[in-house]
Amino acid sequence: MKKMRRIAGITLSVIMMISALAGCGEKKEETSSGDAGTSEGTEAAGNAEGTVKIALYGPLTGNNAQYGLTYQATLNALCEKVNSEGGINGRNVEVVVYDDKNDPKEALNVANLIVSDPEVVAVIGSQTSSPTLAAAPVFEEAGIPMITPQASHVDITPTGDHIFSISCLATFEGGVIAQRMIADGYKKVAAIYANDDYGLNIIERWKTDVTEAGLEIVDVEEYISGQTSDFTPLLSKIKEAGAEAVYIVPSYADTAMICTQMGQLDMDIQKYACSMCYTDAFLEAAGEASEGTKVCNFIYPETTDETFIALKKLLNEKTDMENIDVYATNSHDAFMLLVDAMKEVGTDGDAIVKWLSNVKDWPGACGPITFDETRHPEKQLFWFQVEDGAFTYIGQ
Numbered sequence: 001m002k003k004m005r006r007i008a009g010i011t012l013s014v015i016m017m018i019s020a021l022a023g024c025g026e027k028k029e030e031t032s033s034g035d036a037g038t039s040e041g042t043e044a045a046g047n048a049e050g051t052v053k054i055a056l057y058g059p060l061t062g063n064n065a066q067y068g069l070t071y072q073a074t075l076n077a078l079c080e081k082v083n084s085e086g087g088i089n090g091r092n093v094e095v096v097v098y099d100d101k102n103d104p105k106e107a108l109n110v111a112n113l114i115v116s117d118p119e120v121v122a123v124i125g126s127q128t129s130s131p132t133l134a135a136a137p138v139f140e141e142a143g144i145p146m147i148t149p150q151a152s153h154v155d156i157t158p159t160g161d162h163i164f165s166i167s168c169l170a171t172f173e174g175g176v177i178a179q180r181m182i183a184d185g186y187k188k189v190a191a192i193y194a195n196d197d198y199g200l201n202i203i204e205r206w207k208t209d210v211t212e213a214g215l216e217i218v219d220v221e222e223y224i225s226g227q228t229s230d231f232t233p234l235l236s237k238i239k240e241a242g243a244e245a246v247y248i249v250p251s252y253a254d255t256a257m258i259c260t261q262m263g264q265l266d267m268d269i270q271k272y273a274c275s276m277c278y279t280d281a282f283l284e285a286a287g288e289a290s291e292g293t294k295v296c297n298f299i300y301p302e303t304t305d306e307t308f309i310a311l312k313k314l315l316n317e318k319t320d321m322e323n324i325d326v327y328a329t330n331s332h333d334a335f336m337l338l339v340d341a342m343k344e345v346g347t348d349g350d351a352i353v354k355w356l357s358n359v360k361d362w363p364g365a366c367g368p369i370t371f372d373e374t375r376h377p378e379k380q381l382f383w384f385q386v387e388d389g390a391f392t393y394i395g396q
Helices: 010-022 065-084 104-115 129-142 170-183 197-212 232-240 252-264 280-290 306-318 326-345 349-358
Strands: 027-031 034-040 052-058 093-099 120-124 146-148 163-165 188-194 216-223 245-248 270-273 294-297 362-364 367-369 382-387 390-395
Touching (some): 052 065, 065 093, 065 306, 065 326, 093 104, 104 120, 104 129, 120 349, 129 163, 146 326, 170 197, 170 270, 170 294, 188 197, 188 232, 197 216, 232 252, 245 252, 252 270, 252 280, 306 326, 326 349, 326 362
Parallel strands (some): 052 120, 120 146, 146 163, 188 245, 245 270, 270 294
Antiparallel strands (some): 034 093, 362 367
8 A cells, every 4th residue: 555655744834835935926915805915937927918817815824724825836836837838828827816714704805806906817716615605706797717626515616607616516525435434334423514515515415325325323513613622522422422433524624623632532433534634734733643534535646647747746846745635736727727728718708618618638637627517527536544644545
């Protein structure tokens, strides 16, 4: 089995990402409704007349900052590479970055700031479903194409024809995790999830699948993300209910706290976590408490895919990333799809949307991309288990 290497420390990783960005862009503006900065591949990219401006919004601060910083570092490296190779038909690319703090209200404010800039031709973001649901209608109304690297709630892309997602629907992942628990032979299962748009969406599919398979759901607990830090009352209920396995739906920060508190309660049950936890940040935050956790992910560790290998090489050179996760691959795919679209059809929003809608087997870093009628791609999930502080591949 193949062990995935860990970064020495998450703090070092964040520092290195920010250091890399500092060499390519400068802080552009700060407002009460969003922080904006630029990531430019060359100094000439600041020339508005010649640039193609793409906006990125996501969490750069708070519990989900690791995801947003990965987006930012990935796009910065790609932007520099694209510009060094001639840009988009001779025009340099400029990435303008906004921090939505993983907050729907902040995301709405940021979206309005972005559409107020007539030079922005496309948008990438956000990372989770609730901010994306808040912002997407603004971009649809403005006719600006938006691709979310990660958000997967079923109601995001139905916002309108200009909204796409690089991720599979959340319901798909909920079903895959249910099938894994079934295959592993557990009879009494439980779940704990954040009461947000993503959590509510994914948990329903999981409950349906495990129930139809004849498993007994002994307990399901919910909490408010960002407000709950003591999970022991909820976990005690799961323990007392006699669960043999538990599905932990939240992002890596909450999952790390939950795993730690499960250890403190001597809960010897199998833990399953969603793809958001396939990150070195989770291993670092949870430490020994992460041991044994089964985590799904969209990346096959021994892939020979040329796009993935090229991205890994680029990010290894330009950032401190070693374990290239789905946040890097999906932000790569969102950015490069837009770049390829604009090389072919220019910067008109409707033309970009038409090109994206008709793309077939585009070579993404997570495999070929063809958008279905929901404007999501079809993908495979792979399974890992944390062993000795690293992700070990255990199959599909």
